[in-house]
Amino acid sequence: MQIGQVATRAQLSIRTVRHYDDVGLVTPSVRSAGGFRLYTEADVDRLLVVRRMKPLGFTLAEMKNLLAALDTLDDTKSSVSERKTAVQCLRECRAKTGESAERLRQQLAYAEELAGLLAERAEVSVRTGRR
Known part of the structure; x- marks a missing residue:
């Protein structure tokens, strides 16, 4: 392509x-x-x-490390030691992903609260004739 x-x-x-x-x-x-x-x-x-990694705050180095780890796990010639290191990298990235997802969920909750507040205020303003 x-x-x-x-x-x-x-x-x-x-x-x-x-x-x-x-x-x-x-x-x-x-x-x-x-x-x-x-x-x-x-x-x-x-x-x-x-x-997928970029919006979660991963650095370029972390991205390279994860891609290398995935390559290692896909390579049937990788040693046991290399595979263990790769799995550890995946675990660390998974933990960071979980932390980032939790932060994003909290930000989304704040955004939804604000949207609700603004909608409510706009509705009250329309009903009472206030602008």
């Missing part, structure tokens, strides 16, 4: 996909004879992992 198709599928901008390539996060599997980036389904899957 070309970068535009990948960006659309991953719901990212082309610029973002290029940036992730430039920083070594998700590199295209192949380049065409003309130098165009060509991506596989596995590359798209990697981009989706990154897309």
